[in-house]
Amino acid sequence: MGTVVGNVEECREMFEGSAAQTRITPFSSTNQIKNPVTYKLVRVAGDGRLVPATDEEIFEVNETDMHTASDACQSVGSLSAQGLPSQLEETSQGLLQSGCVEPSYTEQVNSQPEYNEQMLQKVEQDERLAMIHSPHMLSAPDANSQCCNETNMFNEDHVHHDSSLQQPIPFSSDVQNGCNVDQSNTVVPCSNAEASPKETAAPPATAQRPDFSLVRGEICLNNLPIKALQETFKATFGRETTVKDKTWLKRRITMGLTNSCNVPTTNLRITNSKLVGNQDKANDLTDDVRATNLKDAPPSSTDNANGHSNASGHSLTEDFSSEERAAKRVRKPTRRYIEELSENDEKQPVVTSKDEKLSEKSEVRSISVSLGKRVTVTRVVSLAGSEIEVPYVSLVRRSRPRENIMALMECHSSCLEAKASSGESNMLHKEVLKSASGPDQKESATSSSNNEEDVLTEVDQDMETENIDSSGNSSDDNNNIGLPTMQGGGLRRKHHRAWTLSEVTQLVEGVAKYGAGKWSEIKKLSFSSHSYRTPVDLKDKWRNLLRTNFAQSPSNIMGSLKKHGSMDIPMQILLQVRELAEKQALVPPNHR
DNA sequence: CTTAGGG
């Protein structure tokens, strides 16, 4: 089963008779209408036919966009996104599924039907089209890069996957200082007979092509000065970085190029996109995807890494079509669990693409379209009363995708919703700034007052928690090696995500509003922004809250029992919890 | 599917 994103025109035929013509058009908002191309997500059935994608598959696509967009965002905000690794995997999985017609669905790895040549061709064509029209490369200025960490890496990693589908990242040789360029790394023209005519149709846009010149061929990062490393970083990831840590930069770049995070901190060397370290590890780390890209990468394009600014988004999509086919991207099933990422978003309300200047985050978050324009796909969620716009991220289920076509409509409507909501963003943004400027504003949040402020003031703490969290498991990447798998086979245990203060607050408020036990309700109404918290999670957390509460209440001495691992819950919340606990204890059956 | 509990 492969998921294919194709041009509508191309797919239409396949869809004859199918009423469900789902459109996945992130760029439907405001000024993005320039590009008429519409994407349609379909799945390649075992018999080679294209089948409308399921809702989850669509979500994957959406998230793909989101992730790409959020990449920079994350880097800016430091490693807050705990779930990125998974997102990456999920995303890449989705994409790869399309590409490789190669059976690789987490839950049915070995049971893939055979595909005939025709089908393969078809798929490839579609894929190519998809790639041609898929932009995604976005410039992501690394604003106050608080130097994040692995999390970023995953993002980057992910971006690369994206790129691999949309455009090979040429690793240019004539880079600066001390780069060991492997000249043998010549370009191999795509000799794929199956090449679609469309390929040639796309005019080469060399001029506009983003410059990846800094990352081509064999690069010996060791000898590069920090500045050069930063440049390389930029060329690699498409965004600036202010990080001055040489080691970090090298590692990051290497990881990005090799599409792996298992990069030793020393002896970084990349050859043909393969990590060549002194350690033998290198081989394990390489990724087929990247190899493909490199091979086909155009030789020239030596302009300089001005970064992939706006223009890049456009040109990227054009010339790379011919490649890719040569080598199938093969990859093991990757992790799942896209979820999260919304936590962050909640705290950093997005702004529409209009004010790119205002907030880099918004720009980052936006999704570039074929014409280099950016669109911000968002949705409005209610956060404790007030509505906040957050990027559209799917509320991923853990269940397998279903053949339900109706679900497709959901996506569509969501997109519309997002579009409609874009107007409010500015206002929200201002509010955020305002609130952020006055940290002292934290008042007694005993009741359900100013939730927004609450959230905002807690950002720092949340970030911390998340950072810790994410860094903890950032080490595992694409390969499932060493990953704990659960009974079902392939399913990985959900990440442990420390509950942030804001989450707890929301939970408490939710309980206050809807009553303990209405977890589903609470989840739906108060936790729409935290896609990864399931009703059960809420329930468990509440149970824990009560537990800790009871543990502390007998002896009012709560200072002594504090452990490092556990987050210190503010007294207020604790009291609130207790209050609610009593309430519910007194009148359980009653309807509140 | 949603809850409640146990592990």
Added chain:
DNA sequence: CCCTAAG
């Protein structure tokens, strides 16, 4: 967090 038994 996960899993499962009950509505």
